[in-house]
Each structure stands twice: as C-alpha cells, then as structure tokens.
Amino acid sequence: MLRSALQAGTAERHSVFELFGRRLPDGRRYGVVAGVGRALRALRQFRFDEESLTFLTEGGIVDARTADYLDGFRFGGQIWGYPEGEIYFPGSPLMVVEGTFAECCVLETLLLSIYNHDSAIASAASRMTLAADGRPCVEMGSRRTHELAAVAAARAAYVAGFDATSNLEAGRRYGVPTTGTAAHSFTLLHHDEREAFTAQLAALGESTTLLVDTYDVEKAVRTGVELTGGRLGAVRLDSGDLAALAVRVRELLDSLGATGTRIVVTSDLDENAIAALSGAPVNSYGVGTALVTGSGHPTSGFVYKLVARADSDEPGAPLVAVAKKSQDKVSVGGRKWALRRLDADGVAEAEVIGVGETPVDDGNDRPLLVPLVRDGEIVGEEPLEAARRRHAAARAELPLEARKLSKGEPVIPTLYTGATAPTTNPYASQGASS
C-alpha cells in the first residue's frame, strides 16, 4: 500500500484512522483498554534499521523510493486515545490517529497487535479480580504463552487489578511486583518433603509459600507447620477439589496453631473457578493459562480503519468522511469523539459516540479521548500505577450487572449522535475482521 501510494502521489494525503472493536467478545459485558503505554514505547522505538531495509529492498518487497521513505521514518502526526485501564464498549474509538496516509498506514499492525493482545488479557483479568472480590490475584501464566507475550500479559493483568506476577522480566521492565512459588520438581529433587521444605525455609525464610500437594497434603501441612513453629507464611494447593481441600487445610492449620498461615490456590483457575471458591477459606489465587489466553477470548478483534481523509492534496483541504460500504462489514465514517455518560449517582449510563466537534460537557459526561502523541511527540506516557487506579475507578462506575460472569450484553449501550451518525448499532451481526 505504501509503495503504491508513494508512486501515485497519494501517500502524503491527510488521513484519520481509528482503532476500535465492532463488538465485545461474545458474552462479555465490558472490555478493558490495555497496551497504551506499550504502544507509545514501541512508537518511540519504531525505526527501520539497515538490515530490515536491505531485506525489504533485496527481496523486491519495496522499491527504492519506499525504502527511502522508511529509512527516515518517524511518526509526526497526532494520536488521541482512551487512556490505559479505561473501560470500552462496542464502537468505542480507542485510538484516533491523524497524519499522512503513509505514516498512519505504517503503524497499523504494530498498534493493532499491542492493543488486541493486551486488552484481551486485561479484559479477562478484570473479570478475575472482580470475582476474587478483594483477595489478591497473582499472574502465573508465563509458561503457557509466547515468551514475550507473557511479559506483556503480566503488565496487562496488573492494570486490571492483579497484585503481582511470577514473571520477573515484567518486574524489571514495567515495575510489576513479583512473587514466586516452588514447583513439584523442587520437592521431588529432594529425598523427602521434609528435606525440600527445610531447604526452602533456610533460603527464603518462614514467610515463604510451601507447595503441599506433591505426596500427601495433610502430612505436608503438618511438616511445614512443625518446621516453622507455626509461623509458615503460606501453603499452596495445586490439585484436587480446591474448595473442600481449602476447608480441611484451614482447619488443620488452625488446629496446629498456624492461624496466620495463608492458603494460596492454583490449578487451572479462571474467573468462574475463582467465584466458585468465594466461600472457601482461600487467601489468594494464582492464575495461569486462563489469564494469558484471555479466558476464552485471546484477542480483542480490534480493527484499524481509515475514517476520514483530505478531499484533495491541496494544503488545508477539508477532510471528508470515508467508509467501506459493501456487504456485511460496514464502518462508520468520520472522526469520532466519545464520552461516558454518567447518571446523577455517577453510574455509567451510556457510551456516547459522535462525529464532529466534541459537545460541551454537561457535567455528567466524562470525555474519553486524551492526547497521546502531539506532532510526533509522545505526551501520553504515565506510570503503570495510574492505569491501574484508572481501571479500578472506571470499573466502579459501571452498573452492578458488570459484575456478572455469565454471558450477557454490554452493560451500557453505545449511542451514536450527530448529523451523520447511524441510529442503531451499525455493527450488529457482522464478522469481526478487516
């Protein structure tokens, strides 16, 4: 596309692209925006090095003119977006990218990849932390997903309320708090469980978490309590009927005087399993596979569409709205604004999306688009903690139905407004892609 547009002289045409999802993943009541900070960091580093340009040129993928363009590539346009941690709904314009066609086009895959992945993880994570209802959740899924997707997943989970991760690189790179646990292999390495526990306690102290289900749970719990004089930090249960087991282990710990010893559960947990354990004496949840695979929805299905472009290549030419018209994948042309409408009690009522000028705030609407990049300069970076706090606050605004784990409709409707707006959801019963 870039090569063709450069040759045709249309590459510099002023354009507006938007990144959005036509719908939420099936049955989800809300989605969570994540990846904003990663996207901005990636944008800062986005360059075509000599090796890449040689590959593209020698392979005949780009011509000399295109290689020249990429050689100095630097995004110089404007980006607005939903800030990280914010909630989103069908049609929410999560990112509005304005610049030349060429510079916006080159960013498409990078932006979509980061947003599609990170938001899928955060959306699943948010349901899990809701289900955990204040009990800490720890991300432990690195080994079940791509080695670098794992690092991004730990970050996204933290935005959506997870307390820590076992992924140390996420600690180093993003400052996510880290924690760990021992595997069965550590117990099996030693001649018996007592030897293994003794080794772990000697190195990590009594506050450590002992994995107690390698052989016999009751015996392991007794050993752990005995070795620590009842001051053992926690025990981890990773198999069996966790609810029943937690009750038995809690009773046993208490009977042995280890009333301060916590119970950590793991073992293919997802939001439903977490909810099912709400009545059990569990202190924290370790979540792996379901988290890093988006709990049934490993991608968000976001698309990136040209919604407006200059009417001509004259300087200052007006923008015209554009949209695909054929078949089943209609888009809404024109550059959008978005507001979260809140009722008098501060409860979210609607996602209001319009084309054209943002209306004046009537006091009950929260504007959703913030500046992320201005004339190529990144202005939207913030500490990860800010995204985490924003998510907690935005989620707290949602109607109570948002807490339901069952399949349902988006918890608030998306309303289109303005002269060119569709009157009903334009994305109803359409395919997700392209």
Next chain:
Amino acid sequence: MLRSALQAGTAERHSVFELFGRRLPDGRRYGVVAGVGRALRALRQFRFDEESLTFLTEGGIVDARTADYLDGFRFGGQIWGYPEGEIYFPGSPLMVVEGTFAECCVLETLLLSIYNHDSAIASAASRMTLAADGRPCVEMGSRRTHELAAVAAARAAYVAGFDATSNLEAGRRYGVPTTGTAAHSFTLLHHDEREAFTAQLAALGESTTLLVDTYDVEKAVRTGVELTGGRLGAVRLDSGDLAALAVRVRELLDSLGATGTRIVVTSDLDENAIAALSGAPVNSYGVGTALVTGSGHPTSGFVYKLVARADSDEPGAPLVAVAKKSQDKVSVGGRKWALRRLDADGVAEAEVIGVGETPVDDGNDRPLLVPLVRDGEIVGEEPLEAARRRHAAARAELPLEARKLSKGEPVIPTLYTGATAPTTNPYASQGASS
C-alpha cells in the same frame, strides 16, 4: 527454587526433566510439534546480563550466590526431543532435558513458553492446510496477536503447511515466504476505486491482488479486468457469503476473459470455513485470527516435569524415577523413549512410550527422539524447510481419521510399555496444569 537448591547443596544434583502434554486440546486428533528451532536459538542466546542481575539482586529476589550462578549461566547438559514438524500425542515426551537440577530448572519457562505457543499455532495450522486440500494458505493474523508472537506464529504456520505470510519480519528472521494485500483503507484513500486500482497496478504490476469488496464487488471486478486487459493476478473477497460470491465472481471473471485471474478469500476463516469452501471456485485462503489464536486452543497445555534424579550427590550415582503422587495430577516417573509404530502399509498405529532403554527397532517403528543439545552444544538446528517437509510426511502417515475436523479422540493410542509403565492412560480425566 534455584536459590534454595544452591543453599541446600542440591542444585548440582543430576536431573532429567521432560516436556509433554497430558492430553491433546479437547477434541483434537493429533498435535504438531513446533518451536524446536526457536527454542534452540533462544537457548544459544540465553544469558543473564548485568542489568537483569542488578534487578534480581537489588530487589532481593536472588542472593549473591544465586546471582553468581546466573552470571555465568550456560546450559551444559543434554537435550533430546521430537524434531520440529513431527506429530505428537498425549504423553509424548517432546523434550528430554538432562543436566544439573539448576540448569534444567532455569530453562523451564523459556522452553514451555516457546513450545506451548508455537505448537498450538502449528496444530491449528495443520488442520487448516488439511482442509484446504492443496490450495495455498497464507498467514495474515499478525494484527490479532502480540507483536512478537505474530512472528513466531507465521513461522509455526509455515512448518504446518502454510505457503506464505504477510508478516515481513518472519520473512527476514526465518525466511518464511512473504506476500501481501491491500486493505480497504487504500481504496478509501483515493477518490474512487478506479483511481486506487490504477495506483496499485502502476506500482505492483498486473499480477497483484485487488481487494474488490469496498463498494460493489461486480463493478470492482469489471474495473480490475478492464485496467489489466484481463491479465489481473487475483481478486480478494473479504466479506459476505464467500462461497456464493466466489461462484459469481468466477463466472464474471471468465465471462470477461480473465480466466487466469485467481480468487483469494479472507474474512475470519478457520479450518471449518475453509472446508466449507472446498466446493467453491477459490484459489487460495488468507487466514488471520483463527490461526494466531490456535483456532480455539491458544496454548498446548504442555508441562515440564522432573522425572528422574540422582539418588545422591556422589559422582555416578544412579538415577531414580520420581513423580508427583497426590490427587489428580499423576505423572509417569522415569526417563522415556518414544516410537511411532507403523503397520505394514506405513500407517501409524500407536505412539509407544517406555521407560528405560530404547528397544531395538523391529523395522516398523520410527524412533521419535533425536539429539538437540549435546554437552551444551546445539546439534539439532536445521533449515525450516526440513521441519515443513517432516510435518507433511508425518501427517501423511496418520490414519485417514486424522483428516476429520470434528471433535474426536487422538487418532492413534498412546501405549506405555516397560516394567514401570502404567497399563492405561495415566492422564485420563486430569486437569492440564502444573
């Protein structure tokens, strides 16, 4: 674990870990091993740099002794594994890692992440290329998954029979053939479709693929044929009832004399959609979301378990089999060998797994484990084409039921043999993790 084992003096204990899946993803009839080459490349580069060590030490995650160990880390052990592209079944020992406990333990997450991701993609891709039945499949899913998982996914898809990818980095890094297409934004950038097509044809020539469903398919096809004198390479359909549309477009192309113009279809394809198009006049498939998310199974559920360790720390101490015993996640202890048993016609009959010495080949069994790393030296690297050919050959050996897309049991049974072997599938009805 490493810190505790170093302090306890057990870190150097001779150990054998195995990487395997307790079962196939629900309903799958076979799995495909992928990621071997990536894992070996990652192993070669696996070092702890100063910044990482500082992070680990200053955060109190490791003590000085552990940091010292990691500072010079270099895997010096042995690895055997199923070669890339091979088929696998429940229990198949995909990788056998032998060395000190410490060096095997440190690799766990890296190896599992790569194998779990890449094999999930390859396993989905193999079903798609089977369903396509010789028609080319192109990987186009980068924008729907993590930006680097996308590169690995393109590679894994190629192993499993995809012909090309739209991910240029996979071309640069792994030599996967690349191809591309224009998006609707390219058409919308221009004043009309004719102007867009003219631009694309001028830059890329008549062999290019024109996207014809932005406005009106019939009109677009007529324009494309007219602009190329009937020599247009291909048209792409990305929406609507693809089967019916392909028939109409084929008839139209033929009636206009463009009998050589191919029809490429895209739009949320998976293996079932591909199979449903087998009767339509489609020339190739572009597959995105379903491929990069493993078509319902984004991870393979592989685990990495200590199966044997030295009885003591004396040099030459014999290995003893070890396995977790409690609750619902039994493992089979002892180091395994594996053979694919073929009948007289060369059709796979069983996955035969045993503990102890590999039996002498009786002529109808194919050994499945090959050396990958010897005394820390990587010996198992091979061109990606070799993996691709191996996959085609191994898949061709499977019984015909392997071609069924419906849910079913593994197409051949896993048989355990040898003195310590279980007589039935030890993993039946167990949870996947840990």
